Amino acid sequence: MYPTTRVTDDVDELAGVTFPDPYRWLEGDGDDVRRWQDAQGEVAASYVRDWPHFDRLRESVARFTVPRIGFSPRTAGGRWFRAAVAEGASQARVIVADEPFGEGRVLFDPAAENPDRPPYVSWISPSPDGSMLAVGVCDDGSERNTIRLIDTETGARLREPPRPPLKDNWTAGAHWLPDSTGFFFTGTDDSPTSVAHDVWLHRRVPEPTTTLVDGVSWLPEQDYRTVVVSRDGAYAVALQRLLNPVPVAVARLDDPAGLQWRPFVTGVDGTLAGHLVGEEWIAVTDVGAPRGRVVAIALDAKDPDDPASWREIVPESDTVIRTLTPVGDLLYLSELSDTYAKVRVVDGAGAACGQVPLPGRGALAEQPFPLMNLMNGHAEAYLFEFSTLVGSWGTYRHRPGEPELEVLREPEVVIENAVVEDGWATSEDGTRIPYHVVRLRDISLNRPRPALMYAYGGFNVSWTPQFPGPIAAFVAAGGVYVHCHLRGGAEFGRAWWEGGRLANKQNGYADLYAIAHDLIATGVTSSNLLAVTGGSNGGLMSGVALTQRPRLWAAVVPRVPLLDLVGACRDVYGRYVVELEFADPADPGEVERMAEFSPYHLVKDGVEYPAVFIDAGDTDPRCPPWHARKFGARLQAATAGEAPILVRVWSDVGHGWATDREVAITQNTEWLAFTMKTLGLAPR
Template identity: 50%
Template sequence: MNSSPPPYPPARTVDAFEDVAGVRVPDPYRWLEPETDEVQRWQRRQAELATSIAYDGQDPAAVRKLIETYDAGSRPALPRFAAGRWFRAVNTPGAAAPSVVVADRPFGAGRPVVDLTAFGDGQNPAFLSWLAPSPNGRVLALGVCTDGSEHNTVRLIDVDSGRVLDGAPRQVLHSAWAGGVSWLPDSSGFFFLALTGSPHEFRQAVYRHRIATRDSAGSTVVEPIPVGEGSQEYTLLQFSADGRWVVASHRVGSPVPVAVRDLSRPAAPWRPFVTDCAGTVAGHIVGDRYIAVTDVAAPRGRVVALPLDAADPNDPASWTELVPEGETVLRSLSPVGDHLYLSEFDRTCARVRILDRSGAVTGEVPLPGQGALSAPFFALTGLAVGSPPDDFVFAFSTPTSSWGVYRHRPGEADIETLSAPAVTLDADVTFERAVALDGVEIPYHVVRPAGSDPTQPAPTLISAYGAANVPLLPQYQPEMAAFVAAGGVLVQAHLRGGGEFGRDWYLAAHRERKHVRDRDLIAVAEHLIATGLTTPGRLALTGGSDGGLMCGVALTTRPELWCAVLPMAPLLDLIGGTRDPYLDFVIRKAWADPDDPAEVRRLLRLSPYQLVGPGVFPAVYLQAGATDPRCPPWHARKFAARLQAAQEGDAPILLHVFDNAGHGAATSYEVATAQDAEWLAFLIRTLGLGRQEASG
């Protein structure tokens, strides 16, 4: 490390304050929020400094090669089924954007339907956010993003000719979290959730779009679904196969079927369904029932059936229990032909049981190891399944074996490998536990290079999240695999607030108990040190989004524990976030009520930007995306400036905001590779791993 801090671009302070519910909070770097020319110049100089220090003494091409080698095992986009055919995106080496092919088998060679290169904006390649073929297989709907932000627009393609159809809706979708579009069973149109104004305003509505025909023009109108006055939550529509029923599932993290409509009665309006439920009821329409995984009266989950014509669907006593709560955590259902495949977690590892349409368990899928199934980040997105296939096609990986794709046919004993894992990491995996302050055991996985000496303290990276009911699973992650291949030890910590162990685990670190997640992290770090796996001088921490906030709290409250901290696409200013419509929605849901002074003062104790004070801090590498709509780059800018000014030690505080990058879900391969390579270079340098030496 350098003997003195690097020469940072100067950052002035201003006499600015934020008043939230009467609580006056200084905001000395407010000027770094708007995208002015001054801010852009400062940001570019910060990026140049970060790159030069991260790669100091290393060959950037060699680090990139390491990332590319392990990125070969990245999670594939599973093909979508319709009318006996399979649609999937194909990334051709050297191509600026993927193409979509259609085949009669999930990974058959097939034929091209459309090349997304045509949808680029002239400067940036097109990114495929989602794809959804119509039930009759004749029209393909695509979500296209060109700036990494996740904001995408619908394109419609004639499958037979590859022609781009006129009349696609013009509304902008905020993300792919609501699954893109939900086709009507007769393929005459679809529903989709989109913004009603500018992305910054974050107001969404469900629209109904009718496809133009020879006899009628297309149309796009708002669908009046009763989701509750003022709700900003996400909504996804689900149809029965026979076209009679449609259900509106609402809430991205803990969805419930909030409304139902009987389409066999054209004049029948939407009827409120499950409207009084704090838990999750997430499933699919089967006949005249909604069969779902719920955590109501079952923290680890159970499977229930709700009659779609129930007089009081809010009363759990009217639900029929099909699979009772057990020792595993029930997570989701997938319709497959006449069956439902039930995904579960057994000590975070995947298990899949098979149910018939009555809900009886008829078998179990023989998975290829102890690992994880591919699944969307949020439960609501997982409900967007389109036309149910006759076979269960799934992606699976372990921390040391990259993603493969497999097929299970109902009634068969074995699975078929459709696409074998491309990468095997030479490492060992163990499952350990730390004990939190309140006596609760906090599990974590350790991924250690094979042949390394377990008695010697190792350069170690903790990766954690612990929020939003989202599980951190024992799955393959390319950038983490590259870190282990470089000689590091990876620790995946399963903190409270996540979804790995059911509803009680999630709520234990939610809203007013958010601090529990931070204490769990410290318990894991201290346990790693106490057991001799590592030392503070060899311990790093990373996390993204809400996990980036976790990193910010950890480095400002316990700086002595870490050698390096790497917040990614981070949320760092909870007070300033209340001025952003999207973040205000998130903060109210997951942290506190910003209209309550006591709650605002509690937010102050959780907000890293406000926690910064003079001190000796570890090395920090902040990475953000210039077009991130969830955690805008000003969070990282303001935090970096304040931390650089407060640093009394020698370790560098680095910031790199990447252009044409968002929150990660729509970032192009080239930009994502550059991000991962610089992140890894910083870790190699800071932890003293096997350097990728400069050539020449």
């Protein structure tokens, strides 16, 4: 059934610990690897497309395909800018209008740049006066993007856009100077696995120049960096660290001598994610408060690294504070209560000023990592996106003092006649683990049903109860979707993250198994009807679940996965990821511990593995496709069962952030078809 795969006697070594690596050659990019990958893809595609319900499922997947994270329109100079996919198009265009969702006119159409393969709009950033628009454009699915500058009045593209490229959209693109003459951006080098994050300043006048920002007291660690501009335009603030950002330096923008950076917070082991308001940095911190509190640090503080010098605005409580947004003189606090979103409003002294009446129990649109959420926001009103487990993103506006929300855009799709039920499982160490069950109202749980579990559980990411996108097609077909919250995420604050990372990483996998056993014990499903999937760190989780508990599942779908944690340390980005979340790759004991949840190293000959569909992209800079190739080859050789082990690596597809819409629909249809075919579930 499978293409022939040669085996070598290669050995991998990390911190003096050695491991057999019989499929090392699949890490290459030569013709032999390409032929193997293409042949595997043909087997996988043939298997799912032979299913008679494939085309009908694709129609359902297309209906439920919406952006993975809601993005609000941005306002500048009295105009509104947004990215939107036109009917029949595969990529978003950029539109400028007089209202948030006004008809407007097109400023940038990727199809005009390449009609055959329109590039992906990674981010948009209008200048403060609205006269200029910066757009990040990715043309190969990898997330690497280059900048286009467009005159808002004429639609003309300016010559000499700044270089170098941006690694991704995680630092929000261009951060404009208050006079709209230029902007800061975070550039990288030419290596797809680089962790280089240099900050550049591009000025348009008197002539276009792009210079490296120096003199900043950057922390020695290799991590994301960015420079943002304060709300009043008086200061530039340098921020560092993706998962727990801190403002490491500040400079006045009106200094005649140019940018004179002075160190700010450089010695804090914790998060200070916030905004500069007046002469204070106001931030959500987990220092002294695992669930978060709001503090203010004066710019002229003698020792800003000393938490005793901080002014506490909002103390820690039972809810988890995720982000804050200054609106006028008020602060809007995004919070989580038993995983569901809440928004409360306080004044600058922390006095309560009410709650935002959210349109249901669900999730605010939140970028995965804390640094990604430090946008300038909207000064006159609180503009946000919200979804539930059964309804897609809607856009809403709340004005201070108003009792009701203003609906700017209704949710595009809903899962008709669906219900959500909350559950709690108990992990092996006694920790209570929440999950949510989504099903159609007429699907009774009086007998085991086909069920699909999805989880992430890592990197301080809140896997909030938001619309599941294409997975809604599984629910619409009569399946049960289970949205899981594992330790390693951020749903319950810093302790929840620390409880599932580094030395505690196995806890997150134990949490997954606890939910699975709870679903089986309560009759929701059974092992022969249970599937599990996840992407990125969730792809790793799926691979661990497959190899640690092969009899617990009928189908496993690791998506854009990290599967060889030892081999990952051979490139700079992979080592950076391992050090953040899994282990110290320089410590032999840590390496041996990590090998206990590195799926490639856990595969055993003669085990009857369940059905597996490994889904990856060949331009993925975060979890390179060789993880999928090597793991698939090892499983195909080892399994004693007859269940299919399929490997599908997509061309010109990366980690999922910049995938063409039509390609994404087909990609999601394939892995869902595999899952539903295995579980005996068909579209209604």
